[in-house]
Amino acid sequence: PYCHGTDSLTILGSRAASLTAVLVAQLFSSTFNDDKKLLTFSDSVQDAAHRAGFFTARTYKFNLRAALQQFILAEGDGLRLSELPDRFCDHWSARFHDDLAFVSTFLAPDMAWFAEFDRVRTDGTLQDDSPLLRDIKKRLSWELHAEYGFNARIGRTLEKTSSSVAHLDPGLLDQAVEALLEPLRNEIGPLRKLDAPLLRRFLLGVVTHLKTEGAILHPVLEEYVNREGDTYQFKRIPWMPSMGRFTRAPMLLASRAGNRLEPLLSQSASSPSWCQRWADDCFEQPALALSNESERIFDLVIKTLTGLGILEERSTNRGARVWGISPKALRISRSVRQLRCKRCGHDASVASCEESDWAGAPCLRFHCSGRYGLEEPRPDYYGKLYAGGDVQRVFSAEHSGLLERDPRNELERQFKATKAERKPWYPNLLSCTPTLEMGVDIGDLSSLILCSVPPAQASYVQRVGRTGRRDGNSLNITVANARPHDLFFFAEPEEMIAGRVEPPGVFLGASAVLERQLMAFCFDRWVEETSGQTPVPPTIGAVLKNLHPENPLRFPHNLRRFVQDHRTELLERFFEDFAIDPASPIGLHVKAFMEGDDQSEGSLPYRIMSGLHDLNQQRKSLNEKVSLLAKRIAKKKEQKARDQNYDREFADLQREKGALQQLSASIVKRNTFNFFTDEGLLPNYAFPEAGVVLRSIIYRKKETSGQGE
Numbered sequence: 001p002y003c004h005g006t007d008s009l010t011i012l013g014s015r016a017a018s019l020t021a022v023l024v025a026q027l028f029s030s031t032f033n034d035d036k037k038l039l040t041f042s043d044s045v046q047d048a049a050h051r052a053g054f055f056t057a058r059t060y061k062f063n064l065r066a067a068l069q070q071f072i073l074a075e076g077d078g079l080r081l082s083e084l085p086d087r088f089c090d091h092w093s094a095r096f097h098d099d100l101a102f103v104s105t106f107l108a109p110d111m112a113w114f115a116e117f118d119r120v121r122t123d124g125t126l127q128d129d130s131p132l133l134r135d136i137k138k139r140l141s142w143e144l145h146a147e148y149g150f151n152a153r154i155g156r157t158l159e160k161t162s163s164s165v166a167h168l169d170p171g172l173l174d175q176a177v178e179a180l181l182e183p184l185r186n187e188i189g190p191l192r193k194l195d196a197p198l199l200r201r202f203l204l205g206v207v208t209h210l211k212t213e214g215a216i217l218h219p220v221l222e223e224y225v226n227r228e229g230d231t232y233q234f235k236r237i238p239w240m241p242s243m244g245r246f247t248r249a250p251m252l253l254a255s256r257a258g259n260r261l262e263p264l265l266s267q268s269a270s271s272p273s274w275c276q277r278w279a280d281d282c283f284e285q286p287a288l289a290l291s292n293e294s295e296r297i298f299d300l301v302i303k304t305l306t307g308l309g310i311l312e313e314r315s316t317n318r319g320a321r322v323w324g325i326s327p328k329a330l331r332i333s334r335s336v337r338q339l340r341c342k343r344c345g346h347d348a349s350v351a352s353c354e355e356s357d358w359a360g361a362p363c364l365r366f367h368c369s370g371r372y373g374l375e376e377p378r379p380d381y382y383g384k385l386y387a388g389g390d391v392q393r394v395f396s397a398e399h400s401g402l403l404e405r406d407p408r409n410e411l412e413r414q415f416k417a418t419k420a421e422r423k424p425w426y427p428n429l430l431s432c433t434p435t436l437e438m439g440v441d442i443g444d445l446s447s448l449i450l451c452s453v454p455p456a457q458a459s460y461v462q463r464v465g466r467t468g469r470r471d472g473n474s475l476n477i478t479v480a481n482a483r484p485h486d487l488f489f490f491a492e493p494e495e496m497i498a499g500r501v502e503p504p505g506v507f508l509g510a511s512a513v514l515e516r517q518l519m520a521f522c523f524d525r526w527v528e529e530t531s532g533q534t535p536v537p538p539t540i541g542a543v544l545k546n547l548h549p550e551n552p553l554r555f556p557h558n559l560r561r562f563v564q565d566h567r568t569e570l571l572e573r574f575f576e577d578f579a580i581d582p583a584s585p586i587g588l589h590v591k592a593f594m595e596g597d598d599q600s601e602g603s604l605p606y607r608i609m610s611g612l613h614d615l616n617q618q619r620k621s622l623n624e625k626v627s628l629l630a631k632r633i634a635k636k637k638e639q640k641a642r643d644q645n646y647d648r649e650f651a652d653l654q655r656e657k658g659a660l661q662q663l664s665a666s667i668v669k670r671n672t673f674n675f676f677t678d679e680g681l682l683p684n685y686a687f688p689e690a691g692v693v694l695r696s697i698i699y700r701k702k703e704t705s706g707q708g709e
Helices: 016-029 045-076 084-096 099-106 115-123 132-147 170-187 196-213 219-226 274-283 293-307 352-358 381-388 405-416 457-464 484-491 493-497 511-530 540-545 557-565 567-577 585-595 604-638 646-668 672-678
Strands: 038-041 165-168 252-254 261-263 311-315 321-325 330-333 336-341 347-351 372-374 396-399 429-432 447-450 475-478
Touching (some): 016 038, 016 045, 016 447, 045 084, 045 099, 045 381, 045 396, 045 429, 084 099, 099 115, 099 132, 165 170, 165 196, 165 347, 170 196, 196 252, 196 347, 196 352, 219 311, 219 321, 274 293, 293 311, 293 321, 336 352, 347 352, 352 372, 396 405, 447 457, 484 493, 511 567, 511 604, 540 646, 540 672, 557 604, 567 585, 604 646
Parallel strands (some): 038 429, 038 447, 252 261, 396 429, 447 475
Antiparallel strands (some): 165 330, 311 321, 336 347, 336 372
């Protein structure tokens, strides 16, 4: 495909989440926005959780490009690519005057799980011996190299927005032309009339092609090259971005074809390599590529470029020779010209100092016989934004009813913090659900995005009413998705903005609603009857302890006994309060739900006891595994013959035991009323769907860890 990715597709168009992420980036980089906080509303917990991570990840590159371009404009024009990362970090460290601000601004989203950053968020300090700052600078070094090489043509890059570009050092290019011109004329018969401009164009094309393929020899690629493009090597480096077997990864020039190795010369008698085809097009010798002369040409070219330090050579563990561009051979230019092939429309970006070399040059695309023409310079919106926009990292967080009270209160406190109180890592974007429509003080706010059209006018009014409290001005944006509900209000926006606000209501004929209301009714009457003398234990752990032996004075047995003893009276009062005819289908359903015993599946007593017994069985199973691991650990300690794997195996056993203990503790610490709500026995603002509960612990390795961590 056009993106040159393996097994890839080029997607035309964008989904709502992608467009919203672009909008978020614009809002936070705008110099006109002096209140860089934002709410984004989603209609489900799943969407809110997904978008919280999505917005952070998508806006990171935008913010990094702005910081990079502003550094280039200030002091980076003409720098070697090898010098760029250190100078960039020094520049912004001096601007922030604070390592914590630097860390928070440039920490990659997939590094936010690092234990050292957890300490920053918890304690507000960065330890002197913390590796976090060092790892962030290493990641920045990779990102900067990728921005001018591997990722230079993907997205709204600095190169494509005419902001800045990496190009071959003109001095080295002149030396290469001087060193190669005479040998090629003298030793290659078809090139006896070769002139310097043509050779110059040829060399620039080779270097540009390698650059955009990612063949810039960053230090982190050493083992990747040695293993012939095995992306698993990146997984061993915690600060590197994830790359999989089928994802796009750097491609290097090699003596033979291989996994992510591009052959210098083709082994086929009928199909040339890219380099051979480029030589054909540049030297205007159609038969040159598949002749014996092409091997001699590239033997001279590779030796010369390697000798001058433009290319560096490596060997793989299977004996292949590999070449990549030395970062020292590339310089950064803030003056960029855009090219477009007159035949296929392929775009390329070059430094202005190479403008004359590229005018009329062959197209870099393999099967295209077209030629490049220079595009007229024109203003670029993103280029302007990169050059003058605010450098402001987006830290998004999920806000939903699934959050526990204390974490939710702390999240709201950090979001509401004033500029004087804010820490650099405090969340400035809340991806929230309808639970934030009312009843929660979220402070002053000027911007809000609705990620879909709300289900009703009341929801719309509540959500947009969150903004504009500071001075009456606000920006409220609604994203219409490609579904009938959203498209209707997209065509008729006044129906939502000025439509009738219906009072909230509930369909009392729904069995699921009445079952929850009946349970709550029974709870209320039980507490009323006992004058609060039989309280409900605050955590489910105490309830599970009461299951056996059965004590009619303890919860839940006392509640179950009360319901059984007062069943008729409770049903009559419930039917009266809710105006339900006992002989109606819904009345008969409620009666059957109430009158069953704890052996009647689906009845109220059965639902109470069954859920508790299932949860207790889960806890027992976890505790049995903990006991088994404790025995294995004790046996391991007594082991006298210890091999080289002893320490690792012992640490793994302790870590697994600690993780299972945490899972068991999480069960017993659960709020009792939350349990009844999730079981569908008490009313809630929504109807939780029964699903699969995944109980797991995620491990992360620490450079220095305590016992069992």
